[in-house]
Amino acid sequence: MDASAVFARFVALVGSVAVAIRHSSDGPRPPAYGLKPTIPGPKPQGAIPTLKMPTAKGWENRRTPVAAPGLRVNAFATGLTHPRQVYILPNGDVLVAESMGESGNPKTVFDHAMTATMKRARASGESPNRIILLRDADGDGVAEVRHVLLENVRQPYGMVFLNDTLYVGASDALLAFPYELGQTKITAQGRKLMSMKPGGHWTRNLIANKDGTKIYVAVGSLSNIGDAGMEAEIDRACIFEYDIAAGTHRLFAGGLRNPVGMAWEPTTQTLHTVVNERDGLGDETPPDYLTSVVDGGFYGWPYCYWDRTIDERVPQDAGKVAVALQPDFALGGHTASLGLCWLPEGALPGYPAGMAIGQHGSWNRSKLSGYKLTFVAFENGKPVGMPRDILTGFLSPDESHSYGRPVGVAHAADGSVLMADDVGDVIWRVTGA
Structure with a gap:
């Protein structure tokens, strides 16, 4: 093990001990x-933020989720x-984006600890940068057909198919590729429709509106709370609306630190x-959340969070706080809720x-949270219960390792x-027993 690796492991250990001391008197x-x-x-946790993440283990001995x-x-x-x-494509084929956070160049003590922790948890490294096509041709619930549909796209995440075009949300661009249903390989060069800034929160999820005229693009912030200044956060922490016919985009909603999963409530x-x-x-402060998103809405980041609670660490903008909208439904602190899918009754x-x-699971709290596929019921267009x-x-059970981590849902x-x-x-595939 080289010196930098030893140093990173040492820092991670020191950080975990500090976390245990800090939270020992918190109580339930x-x-x-x-x-x-x-x-x-x-x-506020000061110079040593909470850093706790289980080692990635994977599934062994026919173990499955419960x-x-x-x-x-x-x-x-x-x-x-x-x-x-x-x-899910209209013909039933399943597309899977394979991608990963890119390892940066750690500069601070905490950066080294974070880098080592994320690699151990398989949360960063060399990104596969491809989209896989899966097909269950015989209908037995297992995909027996597999093809590499698209390669060499920087951190692909969101996918939308409309009018013989596959739209892909890469970390640095919204791309469009000609595509016919049933095709198992895309070799054509993609068209860049919209540039985006890579780095930080890198996922770029996509969803189309009902009539297929617009695509919504979710873009996370560069930093935790505007650490590098708000100029670095321009065109981030938001959802864009891309007009396909016009070839233009506009800010749809802002103040969303890291919006990932998107879905339409159909009623x-x-x-x-x-x-x-x-x-x-x-x-638990503040909780991740599920919320409706209104055109022109601002949801508080980085100035405030739930119920316009001021974040005292951030230089304030009173005008922004005054118009900040309340999220609809809290999902627990640091659950890393990433996947979102509407399920009819x-x-x-x-x-x-x-x-x-899909709750990917925390890395930044003393008692881990998330690590599950969960469900929120709706009535009259709104979440309940x-x-x-x-x-x-x-x-x-001892939180030392993870067998898996939930992400996208369809x-x-x-x-x-x-x-x-x-x-x-x-x-994973879930059905009735």
């Missing part, structure tokens, strides 16, 4: 979930390389997203209509629910 806290969450006051009662789970596809997002045709909130204020036996949410789990068992053509697992390198 109610989780920040639901319409009216209990959110503890901020506890399905909720009345459901069953099977591996739709295995042996992938860091699958992040799942997209109101309202766009929803799940957002990863800021770090460094405590285990009956898609899973015993589950009403609502949103399935408390989350209900679909899949669990991704984390070892409702497949056969009615099943598919979920990407970027540590297990699996696409």
Whole structure:
């Protein structure tokens, strides 16, 4: 082991000890979930932020996630390389974006610890930079056909198919490729429709509107709370609307620290997203959230969070705080809720209509959170009640390692629910038992 690796491991160990000391007197806290969450006051963590992440282990000895009662789970596809997002084509073929956070050049002590931790957890490294096509031709719930559809796209994530065109959200651009359904390889050069800034929160998820005239592009912030100044955050922490016919884009909504999953609530045709909130204020402060997104809306980042609570670490803009919108539904602190998919009533036996949410899992709290595929019911176009789990068992009981980490979610053509697992390198399939 070279000197830099030894140093990084030492820093990670020191950080974990500091975390244990800092939180030893905190005591139990109610989780920040639901319409009216209990959110503890901020506890700024200073120079040594919480850093805790399980070692990536993967699935062994036929272990699988644990399905909720009345459901069953099977591996739709295995042996992938860091699958992040799942997209269903109109003919039932399944596209999977394989991508990963790029390792940067650590500068500070915490950067070294973070780099070592993320690599150990398989959260950063050499990105595969490709899209895989999967096909279950015989209908047995397992994909027996697999092709590399597209290669050499920088950190592909979001995918949308419209009018013989496959749109791909790369970390640095919105791209368009000519594509015919059934095709198993794209060799044509993509057209760049919109440039974006890579780095930081790098996922660029996509979703089209109902009539296929516009594409919404989710772009995360560069930093935690505008650490490099707000000029570096221009055209970030937002959702863009791209007009296909006009070839133009505009800011649709802002103040969203890291919006990733997007889905439409069908009765109101309202766009929803799940957002990863800021770090460094405590285990449950503030919670990640699910929210409807209105045209022109501002959701607080970096100046404030839930219920316009000021983040005292940030130079303030009173005008922005005054117009900040309240998110709809809290999903718990640092759950890293990434995947989002609308499920109609009956898609899973015993589950009403609502949103399935892939919670990738925390790396930055004393007691880990997330690491599950969960569900939020909707009534009259709005979330209700408390989350209900679909899949669990991704984390070892002692929190030392993860078997898998949930990411993107999709409702497949056969009615099943598919979920990407970027540590297990699996696409899991959920159906009735």
